[in-house]
Structure formats: structure tokens, C-alpha cells
Amino acid sequence: MDWASLYGTIQQSYSSEVTMFRTRFAPSPTGYMHIGNLRTALYAYLTAKGAGGTFILRIEDTDQNRNVPESVQAIYNGLRLAGIEYDEGPDKDGGYGPYVQSQRLPIYKEYAKKLTNSGHAYFCFCQKEDKPILEKTGERTQGYRDPCRNLSPDEVKAKFNEGIMPVIRQRIPDQGVSTFFDHVYGEISIDHAQLDDQVLLKSDGFPTYNFANVVDDHLMAITHVIRGQEYLTSTPKYNLLYQAFGWERPEYIHLPHIIKEDGSKLSKRKGDPSFEDLVRMGYLPEAIVNYVALLGWNPGDEREYFLLPDLVTAFDMNRIVKSNAAFSFDKLRWLNGEHIRALSPKEFHRRALPYYPAGFERFNLEQISALIQVRTENLSDIPGLVGFFGKLPSYEAELFAHQKSKSTPESSKQVLQAVQPLFAEIEEWSNENLFAVLKGLALSLGLKVGTVMWPIRTALSGQEISPGGATELAVILGKDETLRRISLGLEKLD
């Protein structure tokens, strides 16, 4: 008993009767997970999961020249990082495998043969170099029709005997218009005259994307094809293929592109970050996923903060926007801050830990984390935020003048001098005690609380701004270091 094929059959009939959603993410392993890919994967995942369906990973490695072996690993990593879990994939058989196209070569050959037999495709013996570059010259006003499309069986046989390795081309009907429905773009019609007799099977025996995607999507029982908008105009060619095979075609969801704010496209070469790069830059994976989901889709209400499970329930492919969206680091940064603030203090601390500078073990890092969580928009802000704890920056006496706090070098000197003996006496170095002492000092000196706090905070941080106020910094620095920094401040004031 062949259980694998039996399982496949069962699933297949189930899927067609119950219209179980099956979507796939089908990247080619050419490098890393870029932002557009991430969103395509996400939308495919959400479409399937929102309907209780199945999400599949398929590797499209039919271009032997462009494959980067390690990048399959990068795809796994990217999906895992994003929390996008696939139900079927190269390492997770669901009965529709193999899920790597280079392992499906005999399948493509078999189906290509069906097409040549039925006349929907033909052998072409032209050499690559023979093909003139026709586009953009104005000469190409019709779809490409290869001279080989009318070769007689004898001629084909003769060419074969010459030892020429042919390609197989799709025979596009000369007349007619193809129309299909896309969930994002609506009804699309394209004249067959615009379509080329595209190559289905290359001379190296590998299929082209144009062929493999149709065969695999059908064989893998994909119900919803979700991919970039660049495939919109070639979709009629795929539909003709479905028709030639007598297969039912899938639903289509073509996605607009993600571009830069200046309107140009994202590109690794120009230094635009990939998903992994963004994570490395200190953005939370869940924030990136959230942000990317919003680039071209909205929930129909005013929510913007989403975790993946909420996206699953909120997502609706019919609310995908048609126009390109510009990637805004400003907004990502804000959303990242939202996600950081939404973390439990414990979880934030866990994620912040790797970002603390060397030597910070001597501090109570949980306390520092508690202070900086609300002030952190990006994890990589952390070193800059906390640096002064480790080493007091050099600063000028002018820093003690602060209008809003009614602080002047004179008042600062007075406060710092008064504070020294007071602090020295404190036994329990707690925020409450420190605050009480300083409030009392303000009262006895007849000064605003701010006027007392400012010089202390300044002396402790050496900065105009700091995460946390005077007493909070003092608690973290400890009594000795606090006293030392106050003396240092006093020296500047002399």
C-alpha cells in the first residue's frame, strides 16, 4: 500500500469539495528575505490561516545560475523569525511533495509532453543568440511567434537527429482575449496578441517559472495564488495553460509593490535592509511583521497595533490596497516603540540584555530596563541611552543652567552643597527616601522641586536629558558613585 499517495488523494478530494484554502509562499533561493517577500509570505499565510487552511512553502530553484545554496536556510530563518509557520514544505511533507522544484523535474517533463502531444506547446530549436531583442524598439507590436511553431513532425525529428537540444514553447492562440478576476485588481483583460509563445521547458531540462508555477500550484492543490503584481500581465498565459490541461484555475491575489519614500524601489544593492537586517538593526520581528502587514492593507477600523494571531483574524484579502506603498522608517520606528512598550517588563529586559555595554553587570540591569523601556523605540537605542551610567560624560558648567527648572549655576551650587551631607546620611538608598529628602530640601531652601532636582540629575548624568530623574539615577548609580558625581559637579561650578 502506497500510503503517501493515498494520503495525497484523500487531501486532494477533501480540498476540492470543502474548498479548503491552500496558499503557498514560493520564493526562489537567491539570497535573503526582503521586505516584499516577507509581506507576500505574510499575506499568503494570513489568507490561509484566516480560513483555517494550509500554508505551504515551496522552493523555486529552477534557475541553476541564480541559486544561492545558503539562502534556503535564510528563508527558513526569516519565516521562523517572523513567526510564520508553514504546514507543508521541503522539510515538512504533507503528501504533495517534493516541495523543491529542482526535485520535480520528471513531473514537468511529463506535463510538458502532454502539451506537445495535444498541440498546446511545441519544440523550438532556435538558439538563444538568434533571438533579437525586440522590446522597446517599437517593432514588437505583436506577441512573439516563433518560426518553430509550424515545424512538421518530420522536421522536428530531423532537428532532433542533428542533436540540437530544443526548448518547449507554449502555443498562444492568435485570436482572442483572456479575462480573469483578481481579488485586488478586479477584472483584467489581455489580448492574446500581447502574449508571447513563452518557453515552458528550457534546454537544460528545467522548467521556467511560467510553467512550474502552474503545474505545481495545481498538483499541490493551491486554491489562492498570492504573488507580486509583476505577474499580473502574464497570468493569462498561465490561465491558458490551466485550460490546456483542463484544470480549474486558482483565485488570484496580486500584490502592489513596496517602494521607498522617494518612489524608487527597495534594493539590497542600494543598501536597503532585508527583514533580517531590520531585526539586526534593533527592530522587533513582530513590529516589522505588523508594519509590513499595514503596507497595503488595513483592517477597516482604526487599529494599527497587531500581533500575528490578531492579524490572522483581522486579515481580509479583499481589503488589500491597489497602489504601491512607500516604506517609512519613521512609522516603523514608532510602531516598534509601541511593541516595545507593550512588552512585559520582564520580556523587555530579556530582549534588552544583549544591548547593554560591556561592564554593565555591576548595575542592577532590571532597574535600568524598567527606566528605559518606555524611552526605547529601537533596541539599538539602548547603548546610547544608558552609556552615561557606565562613564560620566564630560560636560560644561553651563549645563546647570536650566530655565524651566529655574536652575542657575548659583542655585545648583547651593543645592549640590546642601545635598552632600544629606545624602551621606541616608541609610536605605531607595527612591522613596531620596525623593523625600530632596523634597524636604526644596521646602527648607524655599526652592521648587525642579530647581533641586535639575542639578542633581545633571551631575549624575552629565547630560541635558536622561532616562529617569535625579532619584532614579541615584538609585542605580549607588550611594558612592552618586556622591562622587556630585562632588565632580561641584568642582565644575567653582
Place this chain on the structure above:
RNA sequence: GCUCCUAUGGUCUAGUGGUUAGGACGCGGCCCUUUCAAGGCUAAAACCCGGGUUCGAGUCCCGGUAGGAGCACCA
């Protein structure tokens, strides 16, 4: 060149014939405050242009313009 697609503040977007055109980021101001954040309030800022259809168009139609995409033995 041909074909397809798109077009609401700087950016992401809501809007499906009648709205003071809503929200978010960013930017400005105010409040709060132990500096800065966070939080709250608030201001400025948009329907690409031209024709129609209609009592009435951001919304429908046509034409421009601008932008994007496709036209590979790449995906």
C-alpha cells in the same frame, strides 16, 4: 514602442453619489511632569488635471498627465 495597473495631506490609509473628507506616522503648540520620554489635548496639512453623467461627484464614464509593472532558455 506596445500592453496592463495605479492616483485622498510629506508618508501609510478610511471613504463605494449628499461627510465640517476620518484615523495613524512625522512636524508645531499646550497640559502633565523629577530632565527626557510615555500619556492627554490641540494646530497646520490632501481628493493629479480637463471634460462629461447627475439636482448633487473624492466616489461613476471618457480623455490627459504622472508613476509603477510586463513584454528572457529570471523568477
